[in-house]
Amino acid sequence: MLLAADVGNTNVVFALFDGEGAARKVRARWRIATDPRRTGDEYAVWLLQLLKIEGVERSDITQIIFASVVPRADHNLTVLAQKYFGLTPLFAGQGAARWRFEIDVDQPSSLGADRALNILAAHHKYGGDLIVIDFGTATKFEAIDFNGTYKGGSIAPGINLSLDALVGKTAKLPRIAIRAPDTTSVIGRNTEDQMLIGVFWGYVAMMEGLVERMRAEIGRPAKIVATGGLAILFDEATDMFDHVDADLTIEGLGILAEQTEQG
Structure with missing residues (x-):
């Protein structure tokens, strides 16, 4: 079995893959808040209990791969893999787990592992020209051509960051929860x-505007793939998405692990 983890700025998502090769599928997934100070022992106390509930023994794990945009967490994750599973983990984009697609931008090394995994998985699953939108702490837009080459993209503040800035920099505006408004009207009758x-509608307009401009630059029909925690929320407010794929980043780890096995 493959154990994978996507270490983001807000959460770490662990996933357990069952099967081999193209038949490898996500069997279970678990989420924990990102904390670079969390030790390998602390991860183990939490994770081993979840594996036990799933009926999985430590010895069933034969490969571990991590993707991390939080470098301070990498050492503790390595301790987790080595001390509790007796395995040396792969890190996405490094060593044997290097990227096997072309990164056609000015600074290829600056591409985050989470973004690269989305690019890899989207091309593998959907093919053709693509625009991938990942709703995380930041919202990332990626342009991928029909050969799987990464052509560039854009980064916007995530909707929660935008709301935090709005509330944090004003004296009287209240904290509200992010949700779809009750109507499509953009003329509100009260402050909340x-x-x-x-x-919400400002964010939808930003997304639709950026995607329209990206499609015009690409010059060919491009499918839109949405992933990340808020993708489903926005899917109800726009007909822009061709695919909503919550597991895109994690599936990218599975694909990368398989590519690494094959050399």
Whole structure:
């Protein structure tokens, strides 16, 4: 079995893969808040209990791969793999787990592992020209051509970051929860509705505008793939997405691990 983890700025998502090769599928997934100070022992106390609930023994894990955009967490994850599973982990984009697609941008080394995994998985699963939108702490837009080459993209503040800035920099505006407004009207009748409209519909307009401009630059039909925690929320507000794929990043880890095995 393959144990994978996607270490983001907000959460770490662990996933257990069952099967081999093309038949490898996500069997279970678990989420924990990202904390670079969390030790390998602390990870183990949490993770080993979850594996036990799933009926999986430590010895069933034969390969471990991590993707991390939080370098301070890497050492503790390595300790987890070596001390509790007796395995040396792969790190996405490094060593044997290097990227096997072309990165056609000015600074290829600056591409984050999470973004690269989305590019890899989207091309593998959907093919053709693609625009991938990942809703995380930041919202990332990626342009991928029909050969699987990464051509560039853009990064915007995530909707929660935008709301935090709005509330944090004003004296009277209240904290509100992110959700779809009750109507499509963009003329609110009270402060909370006006905030929700501005944040939510403003974000939808930003996404649709950027995608329209990206499609014009690509010059060919491009499928839109959405991933990340808020993709489903926005899917209800726009007909822009061709695919909503919550497991895209994790599946990218599975694909990368398989490529590494094959050399």
